[in-house]
Amino acid sequence: MLAHMIRHSLVKSARVTAWSLATLTASAALATIFFAVSIDVGETMTRSLRSLGANAVAHAGQRHDGPGAPATTTTADWERVRELAKARRADLVELQLRVAMLQGAPTAIVTADSAGLARMTPYWAMNGVRAVAEDECAMGRKLAQATGASIGKSVEVHFEGAARSERYRVTGIFDSGDEDEGRIFVTRAVRPGDARFSYALVSVPGGEPDIDALNASLAAGAAGVELTPLRQVLHGEQAVVGKINLLTGITLLAVLLLSSVGVTAAVLSRVIERRKELALLQAIGARRRSVVAFLLSEGASVGIAAALVGYAVGTGLSQVIVRQVFGVSVTPHVAPFLAATVVSVVIATLAAGIGARRALRMGTAVLLKGE
Amino acid sequence: MVTTQAISVQAVSKIYPGGVHALADVSLEVRQGEWIAIMGPSGSGKTTLLSILNGLDKPTSGQIHVLGTDTHGFGPDDWAVFRRENIGLVFQQFHLIPYLTAVENVMLAQYYHSMPVREQALAALERVQLAGRAHHLPSQLSGGEQQRVCIARALINDPKVVLADEPTGNLDEENEARVLDVFRSLHAEGKTLVVVTHDPEIGCAGERIVALSHGKVSKDTRTAEGERLLSARAVTGEVREHLR
Numbered sequence: 357m358l359a360h361m362i363r364h365s366l367v368k369s370a371r372v373t374a375w376s377l378a379t380l381t382a383s384a385a386l387a388t389i390f391f392a393v394s395i396d397v398g399e400t401m402t403r404s405l406r407s408l409g410a411n412a413v414a415h416a417g418q419r420h421d422g423p424g425a426p427a428t429t430t431t432a433d434w435e436r437v438r439e440l441a442k443a444r445r446a447d448l449v450e451l452q453l454r455v456a457m458l459q460g461a462p463t464a465i466v467t468a469d470s471a472g473l474a475r476m477t478p479y480w481a482m483n484g485v486r487a488v489a490e491d492e493c494a495m496g497r498k499l500a501q502a503t504g505a506s507i508g509k510s511v512e513v514h515f516e517g518a519a520r521s522e523r524y525r526v527t528g529i530f531d532s533g534d535e536d537e538g539r540i541f542v543t544r545a546v547r548p549g550d551a552r553f554s555y556a557l558v559s560v561p562g563g564e565p566d567i568d569a570l571n572a573s574l575a576a577g578a579a580g581v582e583l584t585p586l587r588q589v590l591h592g593e594q595a596v597v598g599k600i601n602l603l604t605g606i607t608l609l610a611v612l613l614l615s616s617v618g619v620t621a622a623v624l625s626r627v628i629e630r631r632k633e634l635a636l637l638q639a640i641g642a643r644r645r646s647v648v649a650f651l652l653s654e655g656a657s658v659g660i661a662a663a664l665v666g667y668a669v670g671t672g673l674s675q676v677i678v679r680q681v682f683g684v685s686v687t688p689h690v691a692p693f694l695a696a697t698v699v700s701v702v703i704a705t706l707a708a709g710i711g712a713r714r715a716l717r718m719g720t721a722v723l724l725k726g727e
Numbered sequence: 728m729v730t731t732q733a734i735s736v737q738a739v740s741k742i743y744p745g746g747v748h749a750l751a752d753v754s755l756e757v758r759q760g761e762w763i764a765i766m767g768p769s770g771s772g773k774t775t776l777l778s779i780l781n782g783l784d785k786p787t788s789g790q791i792h793v794l795g796t797d798t799h800g801f802g803p804d805d806w807a808v809f810r811r812e813n814i815g816l817v818f819q820q821f822h823l824i825p826y827l828t829a830v831e832n833v834m835l836a837q838y839y840h841s842m843p844v845r846e847q848a849l850a851a852l853e854r855v856q857l858a859g860r861a862h863h864l865p866s867q868l869s870g871g872e873q874q875r876v877c878i879a880r881a882l883i884n885d886p887k888v889v890l891a892d893e894p895t896g897n898l899d900e901e902n903e904a905r906v907l908d909v910f911r912s913l914h915a916e917g918k919t920l921v922v923v924t925h926d927p928e929i930g931c932a933g934e935r936i937v938a939l940s941h942g943k944v945s946k947d948t949r950t951a952e953g954e955r956l957l958s959a960r961a962v963t964g965e966v967r968e969h970l971r
């Protein structure tokens with residue numbers, strides 16, 4: 357009987373029902389988009405943010421050969437490291453760090469693949485261009501200032517034990533905000549015999565847990581290296597993701613608030629239209645809680661219908677949005693559906709609850725008076 | 728204690744906000760099975776009295792007993808339960824749910840009482856000669872038919888008391904006669920009827936006419952029908968006494 361009444365009363369107030377349904381559907385769709393993007397795109401966003409460069413450094417580890425034995429540095433098996441990193445979809449660029457004398461002062465000279473280095477350090481603020489040829493170098497700003505080097509000029513470095521000095525033309529001077537500002541980066545190929553990499557910059561998809569996982573995998577694989585997260589970068593990424601989520605969340609809340617106001621206004625207008633009907637229910641024996649239950653069930657019915665439609669619409673829209681922005685598709689999840697259902701049912705029942713409260717305040721006798 | 732009073736109203740007053748005295752110290756007794764008409768000009772307090780008797784409104788002071796139950800301290804839910812068990816309400820404006828058919832409107836009263844049984848609802852409509860219109864919406868029924876649906880709804884839970892507010896106020900003569908017939912049969916069954924009316928014909932059909940004026944009982948007279956029934960009851964009483 358109740359279901360029959362709800363169905364017919366919703367059909368009878370088609371205009372108000374349609375308005376409530378449309379508003380709630382929009383809310384449910386937005387909630388679906390928000391949760392779908394938060395859940396499914398989290399990883400995609402992190403992967404996109406990985407284009408910002410390395411988030412960990414791999415370097416030779418420490419080994420203890422027995423209790424009380426001094427720690428010795430392990431020998432890194434870079435082939436193995438590359439293999440294990442690849443298995444976890446991590447990008448890795450090995451670097452060779454040597455010390456040479458520049459203007460009488462010991463200076464770090466880092467040799468790396470040019471393209472790889474560019475991938476790992478996109479955040480460098482480069483004045484000029486990166487070094488590409490073997491006789492070119494990029495120099496950190498602090499070192500450039502200390503040595504008076506400038507773009508286009510050459511610098512001469514001397515490696516201990518080498519027969520002669522090496523000359524590099526400075527193509528760019530960069531700010532990195534870290535110790536690299538005191539180094540020279542060259543792209544010369546590592547020669548046989550000095551092919552021992554010192555460390556590697558690693559870009560691991562995900563956050564710290566993923567770096568820990570790769571570290572564990574490197575340890576298990578006896579690759580001889582340890583990973584150290586670049587916490588500043590990681591925290592920066594997390595802050596970006598957090599801010600995006602916060603912004604989306606605030607927008608969602610604002611929309612939900614507006615939609616609540618819209619639905620409540622619609623429900624209240626319907627309650628006022630139907631005040632005689634609700635008074636009649638009490639007159640023929642309905643308790644107040646039965647009237648409330650009737651209105652809440654009516655609200656919840658609209659809410660559930662809106663959740664179903666909203667979820668479908670929201671999933672479709674999130675597919676389009678995510679494909680446009682991230683170039684990937686969204687996998688349907690239960691959580692966005694639950695979110696859509698909760699959002700629309702809660703708004704609808706809250707509005708119905710306010711309506712019921714208003715309805716029960718009206719004087720039954722006055723409403724049913726036959727004048 | 729078995730009471731013969733269906734309704735007992737003791738010194739009931741109703742003052743609306745703003746100081747309007749709708750009822751002033753009204754006292755009234757209605758026997759079980761009695762049919763009384765409450766009459767009076769507009770604003771005399773007839774409908775207010777009926778609303779207080781059915782619990783849709785509260786008196787400012789005074790006591791109401793219905794079927795021996797002291798209703799003092801009844802809340803809206805107590806009244807709702809009491810009404811659905813004991814009182815049938817008939818309204819001048821019918822107050823049918825517009826999106827439910829005639830039979831569904833009757834079943835609605837069953838739903839809040841116990842459980843809806845379509846056959847019983849159809850039988851109630853049959854009683855008011857509306858079985859053929861059971862599946863019509865109120866908008867498809869005439870005023871008289873709607874009022875008979877309202878009466879069927881009031882009777883579906885077999886109430887002991889029927890309270891009617893201007894039941895023929897919106898009806899033509901033919902439908903008024905039909906409604907009157909239904910009331911007569913209810914009276915014959917022993918139901919207590921309190922009917923608020925402007926219509927002298929309806930008033931005279933009952934046993935007593937209680938006239939209200941400015942919120943007070945100005946006259947409480949027995950009708951010809953009332954006198955006849957009183958005599959008949961007296962004779963029946965004498966016969967019973969004699970047989971003892």
